[in-house]
Amino acid sequence: MAGSLKMLGVGLGLLVLTTLSFALSRLHTGTLGLVVALVIAAAKVGLIAFFYMHLSERQGGPRLVIATAFVFVAILMGLVLVEAGDRAAPTMPPGPFQPLLLPGRSTVPKVAPPRASPGEGSP
Amino acid sequence: MSFEVAEPAMPREHYLNARRGAWSWLTTHDHKRIGVMFLVALLCTFLLGGMFALALRLELLTPGETVMGRLAYNRAFTLHGVIMVWLFLIPSIPTTFGNFLLPLMIGARDVAFPRLNLASFYLFVVGAVMTVWAILEGGVDTGWTFYTPYSTATGTDVLPVLMGVFVVGFSTILSGLNFITTVHTMRAPGMGWMRLPLFVWAIYGTSIIQVLATPVLGMVLLLVALERVVGVGLFDPARGGDPLLYQHLFWFYSHPAVYIMILPGMGVISEAVSAFCRKNPISYRVLVWSTVGIAFVGFLTWGHHMFVSGQSVLGAGTFSILSMLVAIFTALKIFTWTSTMYRGSIWMCTPFTYVLGFIFLLFFGGMSGVAVAVTSADLHWHDTYFVVAHFHFIMVGASLMAFLAGLHYWFPKMFGRCYPEGLGVGTAVLIIFGFITTFLPQFLLGNMGMPRRYADYPEHFQPLHVASTAGASLLGFGFLIIAAYLGWSLRHGRVAGRNPWGSRGYEWHSDSPPPEANFHEPPVFPYRPHDYSRPDLQPEVGHAA
Amino acid sequence: MRPEASLPPVVPQAGHFGDEASRQDAAHLGMWIFIASEVMLFTALFTAYAFYRYAYPDAFHQGRLHMEVGLGTLNTYVLVTSSILVALAISAVRAGRDLRAGGLLLGALALGVVFLFIKGAEYTQHAHDGALPGAWYDFEAFSMPGASLFFTLYWVMTGVHAVHVLVGMGVLSTLAVRALSGHFSVAYHTPLELGGMYWHLVDIVWLFLWPLLYLA
């Protein structure tokens, strides 16, 4: 029964954090809001992994595995963003002009143009 | 001078004859049988990929159309790449020798999840069939990299290949998962991490890469497939997407994947060097840590495939320096292997011939890798035959040699018989020679500026292409000989006995071929792996060839 | 030196594991490795999201204005609650109360259905607006560069997640049946733990999707 109570407690924590995240999203928007929301999400994940997914009961292997996985998440996202962050503007989407639609893909998005203004005239 | 033992006899019962009938093979949970089944499947795919290679070389014999048109050529190199990479080299050593030997080496009865092991075999078969299916549909012409937007626009049928590779990816993940768990939880009592045989470390490192990198490939292929089927356009510049993002995600998998292809080979070489020099590796810990190092740092360098893609200058620099860091580990290994020969007792037999070829070719292949990792030099070399030569030096010259070394080293273990040694050494020399004739000219072609994936080329490139094609036919001939004598030996080879090489690898502690349960009694490994210095520990019984 | 002739094997055929504890260890480790690879699967998508968010800050910022924040939040509560139920089910089995565990699992399963139902309602709404992925995008109210990419990512990410929910529901229903028919006991409940971990993974992914797509 003690187990159940602990699980319930953690669950309560999760629900509270969810509510908190929702409430805060009304206050902060933009980058700060994103950071806040992600921090809260990470906290929730920590709770779930540690208690619900039995990480608290397992040493060694599983912890190593999950730590490794998160290192690699950081590597992939981090290096891609480092590269994108420094890339010259004309090579970042949206590019300066609309390329030809590839043959066979003649449906352009009807409304949302991928670019602000197709700078060039016909092709 | 060898101390003669009576001609050894085959063990009466072993995994090959413990159960009979095709059904007992198809439903087996025995890691050894699964390893053998993988071996058969992989030899088929290698043959297929090799046929495409020979077709490529034939077409390139003359400028203009030699035997096939441009479309056929484009399809041929795509399928050659796809088959060789995903259907042969990535699964090659882990699923065959890894499966067969890993439990033996750590003294386990089987892998951790035997049923999963079988499942990964069937997933592989299904994926391979799907991929090869594309040939019947006319083939695919995207190159093995499936770069968007070309791969989303081409009229050839990319879908089965994408899905086939996706499924094979699952098989890879499951094998990796299985091996990691096995190494973690099933080591014989007392076998600490620093007592694992080096091959086990290599497979362990490989598995980490497989588990963490392959899903990204899976997702990316799925996105390309979705783009083709429903036009989600995540990488389509016409819809605001970025083709470079595709390249990032693809290479995040595919660069580590090249280490999936070489690490197991390095493991084989570590085993073979010490077995045939009868010497402990002069630094076990260097070999271990460089394996782990490659597995991790290998994840940081993917952007070096994109130096001329419009990637940011800072990004290029970062990836270039990180590539230099990963190269160090291979250098360490090469130095360690070479100096392991010091004060050994070197036996120039077939596997060791391949070992020498491996070290030599890996050195040049690797140094050409470092050369293309230099940002400015890559401006000239990117997507030329220099790169083709670079990766064939490593993938054929090193990985494939390691595969052959392993095949010859462990053939007696797996099937209980030896092959004709003289023929083996001769063919090894032929293959190494053929290899150099095939791919050395390609470095020069790359220097001259011959781009890859060219069905047709300006005339001044021809002489070197002719040399390359000539070498490829030598290679093909060499493989024919191997196929012939190994096939013959399966039936008629001399019975090997438990430990024909007198090796101290742990796997030789059980019979050759091993019994279904791997060991007759729980194994005891009384010494550190690769220890040849203590006479009291002589495990070798059997035929000294 | 051993004789060459074979002896009958002494390592038992059936179990290559020593004992139940190490069997459990292996199973858990295997599951964690599997989860790690699932994490990497989603990481590819999250990376694409991060990249396009960086390229189209405005579109991705405004995208959430066109999302059904209420439904998304409701779904978060639904999934979190079902995760709690699964965790309670495991506690119940560990305390030897199979039936209760079965009931809790069925509850979690039902919440999974609710989740998909709400998701379906949301999808219908978006489809009605024309906020469809890629080539099909036709949403008048939100047409700016990058808008279609936002919705493409929305569909792909939640779509892949929904597939995982479906698989998870399959797992949960098998577990529920097995729990109700008394397969599990205080001593043996590894499949339940593993299945539960999968369901929590599904929850975890949503915990990131929710803020990224709806909140910020």
Place this chain on the structure above:
Amino acid sequence: MSELLRRMLFLPEEGSTLASRVDGIHFFIILTTFVVGAAIGLTGFVFLLRFRRRHAHALTPEVLAPVWMEALFVSVPLLFFLLWGALGYRDYVWSRSAPPDALDVYVTGKQWMWKFAYPEGPGAVDVLHVPAGRPVRLLITSRDVIHSFYVPAFRLKMDAIPGRYTETWFEAVRPGRYPVLCAEYCGLDHSHMRAEVVALSPAEFEVWRTQQGGDQVASGAGVAEPLVEQGRVVATRAGCFQCHTVDGTPHIGPTWRGLYLREEPLDTGGTIRADVAYLTESMMEPQAKVVAGYAPVMPSFQGRLSAGDVASLVEFIQSLRPERPVPPTVQEPRYELRGR
């Protein structure tokens, strides 16, 4: 010395300022590789002879590498690698930051041709004229899939990405003709997507520039009838050269070279003879008869061309008759999405 190395390594001539830099690092790496390779090979060979097996099952002493040796194994290669990385990166940064006084050229890759355009004038297809000894900045893009602009003699390569501009630059050191290749796989005719850089001396370049595309029109142009001349001007003004070429290469539209009286395959099947009526119709109502293998993207010029313009255009197209019959234009296969 470096000239000798260049020949031994089969490198093409060093046609740009970048080339000598790239070759420099190349030589450094290759020489080190051979020295180190020889050293490793020699060591191995000596060991092989000295320590070859004398009897089976020999025992060997346990030899362990001392720590300093491991450190040496790490640090020596690392030193070289990082040095190369740094030197190469310096040149790479240099190769990607064009000097401000560079001449701009827009480069467009398209399956399977290169188009060059100068900001102030019409472009050319597959021939890029540049002055030697002056930096030229290339703004590279693509119309369809990724291509890569590669000049082996310049050691220069940059991908062309659809929808985006990538940028690179070079400075040809001496006048000459340098082949351009496409180095990113782009489909069927990837291996035929070739062009040429023609580096002229600055004076010649000025002459060429004043001619403004004078050598674009291949044959038939010699007969400078006024109407023909006017047709070319009209075509330039109306933007026909954005899609049509006069040198025989298909572009977005079919080439005009040899078009007159050619049997053109239509996408509805069948063929049509390109007579004056058909030429006129093609300008006014391009969608009426679409040439097989092309997308119906040509805008109508109804009302945008005067009758005189049309006449001169027709005259101009007629004048592009080749002396010898040209083989029928290569048909671009139409890439279509399956499964939709």
